[in-house]
Amino acid sequence: MREKFKVFYEPTEEESSKIWADSQTIFILDTNILLNFYRYSQETQDEFFKIFKLIEDRIWIPFHVALEYQRIRLEVIKDEKEMFDRIEAKLKTIKTSVSNSFSEFKLKTRNPNLFNMEEKFKEEVCSLIDRFKAEVNDAGKAQPSVRTHDEIRAKLDALLEGKIGDEPEEKWVTDVAEDGATRYENKVPPGYKDESKGNEGSKAVFTYNNIEYERRFGDLIIWKQILEHLRELEGIKNVIFITDDIKEDWWEIVQCDGAKHIGARTELKSEMYKETGIDSFKMYHSDDFLAAAENYCGISINDKALEETKHVFDSWNTYLNETKKYKIDSDAVIEWQNFFSNIEKYKTDNDTASKLQGILSTVENYKTDNDTASKLQGIWSIIEKYKTDNDTASKLQGILNSINNLDNLDNLDDE
Structure with missing residues (x-):
């Protein structure tokens, strides 16, 4: 039964071990995996690049992933820089509040003993705030700036040299959009959860090299480029796709004590197997990818990197989901x-x-x-x-x- 209904099965531990070791396995990175490097500490970045070094000959990304990364990179850097500015502003507010919080009680004249304790309390709290602020400053300085050399991009440039798909022709992009309109109407994955991006006026589209792209079809373009690459590439049996997308148009999700991502949508597996003839298609979130690499590559991954990767994944997707509740339309x-x-x-x-x-x-x-x-x-x-x-x-x-x-x-x- 497993052979006839393979889209309903995930690889076993033994199969996964062989897939990771197989030279006929290709590892494909999504846009969010590249952009999340700007949200990680240096230590966590190093853990990822340690893994990438082991599989560098088997890594590939679609052209549209690289294009989205280049388009959005500066916005992510700006947001991370602004986060540190907001933390510093918050610390300043807290410090001012602590310094002034007891003035109304006039303890210096009413109770000198309590006043001395108050002064000591404020001194210790303000000292702790100053130490935290220094750590924040150091972390902020370590972040790339929009106008300075981007070490993360330099590393990705080196890693992905010669491993990026070809730029599509205008007709190809138009054909995908036409197909996408039908797919989205029938809720065929992936990408239909981005349908609302088509209602964002001038921001619904962007142009690169005189080709107009509709943002709502971004995921579908990536998917189509993956399929096209695999059809043209000989000798590939297994595909591992690493993405931090959590939407239902990529994942089989079961509500059981919270949302559980079981694996790739069966429709995606079916299309992948039919269109490319590969044997196995597996998707990982970034934290699961680190854990799997530790398990199947025989390397040690820092526990803090695993924790941070999961935290960034959870917090970023929570932020997007909560904020999107209040988006009405492009105007x-x-x-x-x-x-x-x-x-x-x-x-x-x-x-x-x-x-x-x-x-x-x-x-x-x-x-x-x-x-x-x-x-x-x-x-x-x-x-x-x-x-x-x-x-x-x-x-x-x-x-x-x-x-x-x-x-x-x-x-x-x-x-």
Whole structure:
């Protein structure tokens, strides 16, 4: 039965060991694997490159993976740099808060003994904050900058030299888009979970070398390039695809004490086997890839690298999933700006609530999904709290700023 229904089976331990050792196995990296190097510590990066060194003759990436990496790289670097800036700002706020937190009690005159303990407490806490800040500064300096030499890219350049697929012709890209429209309509994996990227106006497409690419078809283009490469490549029996994508259009997911990723979608395996004639197709997340390399390559992987890889994988995908809940459409920021401008007009009126209710009704016109109304109702509840305050505008500006931050996801979620 296993032979007839092989798409429902994952390789056994014995089979996996042979696959990893087999010279006829190809290892393919997804875009997010390359970009996550900018989110790892130097130690974890070194662990990955140690593995890549062992399999470097069997590594390959599709052209579109390399293109997405080059397009998004600077945005990821910028985000990582900004994270360290935000940490420093938070530490400054905490330090100021600690320094001023007891002043209202006037302990120096009311209870000198407690005042001395307070001073010692503040000194120790501020010293701890300063030490943490120094560590943050060191970590920030170790991160690549958008304008300086990128050591990570230099290593990837060396690793992937001669191992990148050919650039497609314009007709090929157009044909994939036409096929993709039909596949997505019928929920054929991969990529249909990115259908919403087609509703993002000018950001729904990008151009490279005079060829226009629709972002919603990014995963499908990668998949098609993998299939095409394997059809042209002789002597390949096994494919290992390393990706940190978690969407259901790549993985068989079972809800059992949380979402469990069982393996590649059976439709993907079926298409892979039918189109290329290979024997085995296996997908790994980055943390599972490290663990498998330790198991099958006979090398030692730092436990901290395993922990960090899993943490980056979990936290990044949680961030994307949570933030995407509140994306409405490509014009959301403009529409919310108009919303805020209208609120500005009414900020000092006594009947703010009734006028804001009118604005809310207008915002209803911008609905593009089923639960938009409930999301807007949540914002309305916040507005209700501030309806009689003179500083309504500044408080609502905070809401607008949060919404504006969603715009940064447009490129990052191509990973």
